[in-house]
Amino acid sequence: MASEMSLHNGSERVSTGSGVLRRLLLGGLILSGLTLLTAIVAASVGPFTVPFTHTATTLLDLIGIGESTAKPTEQAIIQSIRLPRIFLAFIVGAALGISGGIMQGLFRNSMADPGIIGVSSGGATGAVVAIASGAATVSTFFLPVFAFIGSAAAMAVVFLIASVGGRFSMATLLLGGIAVSSFLGAITTATIILTDDLNVQRQIIFWIAGGFDTARWESVQIAAPIIVVGALITIFVARDLNLLLVSEDEARSLGVRVALVRNTLLISASLITGAAVAFSGIIAFVGLVVPHVVRLIAGADHRVLLPLSALGGGLFLLVADTAARIVLSPAELRVGVLTAMIGAPFFIFLLLRSKARLL
Amino acid sequence: MMGVRGVVVLMVALVAMFVVACGGDDEVATSVPVEPTATVQVAAEPEATAVPATEVPADVEPVSTVAVVPTEKPVATVAPVATKAPVATVEPVEAFDESRFSDVEGIVDPTNFGWPRSIETSEGVITLDAPPTRIHSLSLGHSEILAALVDFDRLTAVYSFFVDEEQSNIAKLSASATMIGFDPEEVVALEPEVIVASRFTNADTVALMKGAGIPVARTSLENSALGNVPNILLMGYMIGAEAEAIALADELEARMQFISDVLASDESPRVLSVSKWTSAFAAGSGTTEGGIIEQAGGINAAADSGIEGHQQVSIESIAAVNPDVIIVPQPLDGANAFIEELTSSPALAQVPAVKNGEIYYVPPRYHTTLSHWNVRGIERLASLLFPSHFSGVTFEDFEHWSEK
Structure with a gap:
């Protein structure tokens, strides 16, 4: 399980409390500011032309300042189409960013991503079941519910595999995740190939490709609490994760309840990933790329890394989704394709850099 | 880890395959039954003006005031105002105009x-010694054309999506025919005398068939109704159904x-023209649906x-297209x-199509195939x-072509 690539752990940079706070505040302010700016831009642009003043007054109106000058159609587009999409893209990106940071830390592997223990594949299989069974046509919420259940079930199975014999093994968890992912991926692929219904094929393929074009306020209302609570829990135990990365024995000697912390992080990360996947499909590379960038800039202390990965992930996906909306306007590009196009070259860069170090 | 990424890469590849398939139309590519573009069925009533076609039963034909019986010869020129659309006779014609x-x-x-x-x-060039009695088509569009030209039992087999009425x-016709999967071995086992492929057929599939010694004719299927006339004539010539091909082409041209x-x-x-498969997709230039709209x-x-x-496209895109x-x-x-x-979205409330109730369900089988049936969509x-x-028309x- 040893990573080919070095991963700075929390002990390499011994940070004082004030140092951590300073980096956290500075990074948080910058990323929050950029996110706010991007959100305003995202609310202002799209295939339907809305004058910026109309967008601005509508946004201000929403927070109780002044009155919107936008026409009803413009208000509807901003409030019921663009804003829920902006919020959903941000929270999904935040979920993937923070999950990626946790998984990379726990597995001491910079190649780890949020779906490493089968959560994404489980979500895809759940979605496939919802679509192929027709449940997805009964209610628009059955698909995300099935996807979330799939994610949670996959996580549970992998945990069981890793706990067989009464001893929890991270190596078995990783390998079990790979095996379960492959198995579930095969089910998904087999369903696509074997189904006689081309409509089912299309729905599965497009759902898996990831996107926010169907985002609604209801989606945000369901996904946000799960992701926010999960993220807060992981940030709360971030200090213990730092100690855990030094060594489990040392962490134990410092009073860390190793199993509890590790399982809390794994379950929280998996569930928030599941919630993200359920409402967005599989969006590649956000959870892989963002923690790396944050680590390069702000260091490897998880007290800083995790919150900033959340903000960075949200910002990255918001930018990507905005670009996906306007680059081919009035047509759209699937955001999953766009993040993969950005993320894949970065992934190759990591591989090459890793190889160069070994030579 | 690789498993997860493998799944993602595979799915992206599948999406790419599907997008390619969407751009074309009906097709049996490699081992995946990728149909042309759409998939649906049923039609809006010609008489309907503002009623969503959802109210129209799938099997109900347009209400007519004039009965049309397929007993006429194709009409070369049609008066601008008519009460009867031109329909060709299906009677076999002994002699035919070779100059066509x-x-x-x-x-x-x-x-x-x-x-x-x-x-x-x-x-490449293929030579047939006699009219083929065992023809295998790898695409739905070609099969629809062949079904109009020859007895359906001359087609060796069908694929699962051929029996989907939508x-x-x-x-x-396909319901009672031999159905096979997408393994090329199954096609070879049918011992067809000739295989018809389209421009969307996977090159490996064609290579396998040719490698098995079966002549393959790959002919294009066009997005415009009239664009398929040369294709119909070529296939008619290839299988010895020249008279039928001319009659079908004549009817198609007359109706257009x-x-x-x-x-x-x-x-x-x-x-x-827009459909929703988890996400909404609009048919732009170069699509069958777009061609039908223009025609x-x-x-x-x-x-x-x-x-x-x-x-x-998104709902906002539809608002922008207006x-x-x-x-x-x-x-x-x-x-x-x-x-x-669409009708309940406040963002579309001022779009003319929504405002005036001009949103219609149309039968996908007319809009997403690539054959003479596109004329029905038009x-x-x-x-x-x-x-x-078209009041009274x-x-x-x-159907009269394939009920021989």
């Missing part, structure tokens, strides 16, 4: 109507001329807005839900767009 084949690309010797005869397609115009004459002086409404006298609003091929009419060529269940979503859409012009399906 003189300009058909692919016929090696246009003066040779005996056997053996040769045709040349992108897969997508296929030969569903009933009829539409053209009736619509000669009208302003064109902007029509958006029915409309302007393809998606193409007019710069969309090429089939592209994902169509006068929206047609939804997808299966009825999905179409109903999508139409409901006729029905023209009737929807210009109801006053009814159109025949092409």
Whole structure:
């Protein structure tokens, strides 16, 4: 399980409390500011032309300042189409960013991503079941519910595999995740190939490709609490994760309840990933790329890394989704394709850099 | 880790495959049954003007005031105002006008109507010693054309999606035919004398068939109804059904001329063809649906807005395109839900199509295949767009061609 690539752990940079706070505040302010700016831009642009003043007054109106000058159609587009999409893209990106940071830390592997223990594949299989069974046509919420259940079930199975014999093994968890992912991926692929219904094929393929074009306020209302609570829990135990990365024995000697912390992080990360996947499909590379960038800039202390990965992930996906909306306007590009196009070259860069170090 | 990424990469590849398939149309590619573009069925009533087609039973033909019986010869010129759409006779014709084949690309010797005869397609020259009695088609569009030209039992087998009444115009015929999967071995085992492939057929599949010693003719299927006339004539020549091919081509041309004459002086409404498969996709330039819109006298609003091929769109995109009419060529269940979503969206409230109730479900089997059946989509859409012009006019399906 040893990573080919070095991963700075929390002990390499011994940070004082004030140092951590300073980096956290500075990074948080910058990323929050950029996110706010991007959100305003995202609310202002799209295939339907809305004058910026109309967008601005509508946004201000929403927070109780002044009155919107936008026409009803413009208000509807901003409030019921663009804003829920902006919020959903941000929270999904935040979920993937923070999950990626946790998984990379726990597995001491910079190649780890949020779906490493089968959560994404489980979500895809759940979605496939919802679509192929027709449940997805009964209610628009059955698909995300099935996807979330799939994610949670996959996580549970992998945990069981890793706990067989009464001893929890991270190596078995990783390998079990790979095996379960492959198995579930095969089910998904087999369903696509074997189904006689081309409509089912299309729905599965497009759902898996990831996107926010169907985002609604209801989606945000369901996904946000799960992701926010999960993220807060992981940030709360971030200090213990730092100690855990030094060594489990040392962490134990410092009073860390190793199993509890590790399982809390794994379950929280998996569930928030599941919630993200359920409402967005599989969006590649956000959870892989963002923690790396944050680590390069702000260091490897998880007290800083995790919150900033959340903000960075949200910002990255918001930018990507905005670009996906306007680059081919009035047509759209699937955001999953766009993040993969950005993320894949970065992934190759990591591989090459890793190889160069070994030579 | 690789498993997860492998799944993602595989899915992206599948999406790419599907997008390619969407750009074309019906097709049996490699081992995945990728159909042309859409998938649906049922039709809007020609008489309907503002009623969502969801209220129209799938099997109900347009209400007619004039019975049309397929007993007429194709009519070369049709008066602008008519009460009966031109329909050809299906009676076998002994003699035929050989000159119709003189300009058909692919016929090696246009003066040779005996056997053996040769045709040349992108897969090279093939020579047939006698009219083939065992023909295998790898695409739905070709199968629909072949079904109009020869007895259906001369086709060796069908694929599962051929029996889907929402997508296929030969569903009933296919129901009792031999059905095979997508393993090339199954095709070889049928011992066909000739295989017909389209431009969308996977190259490896074609290579395997040719490697097994089976002649393969790969002919193109076009997005425009008239564009398929040379293809119909070439296939008719290849299988020895020249008279039937001429009659079908004549009927197709006459019906298109009829539409053209009736619509000669009208302003064109902007029509958006959009379907929803988890996400919504609009049919832009170069698509079958777009071709049907234009041939029915409309302007393809998606193409007019710069969309090429089939592209994902959002509700906001539809508002930006601002169509006068929206047609939804997808299966009825999905179409109903999508139409409901469109009509209830506040963002679309001022879009003319929504405001005036001009959103229609249209039968996907007419809009997403690539064969003479596209003419039915054109006729029905023209009737929807210009109801006053087609009042009292009814159109025949092409069933009479395949009920021989």
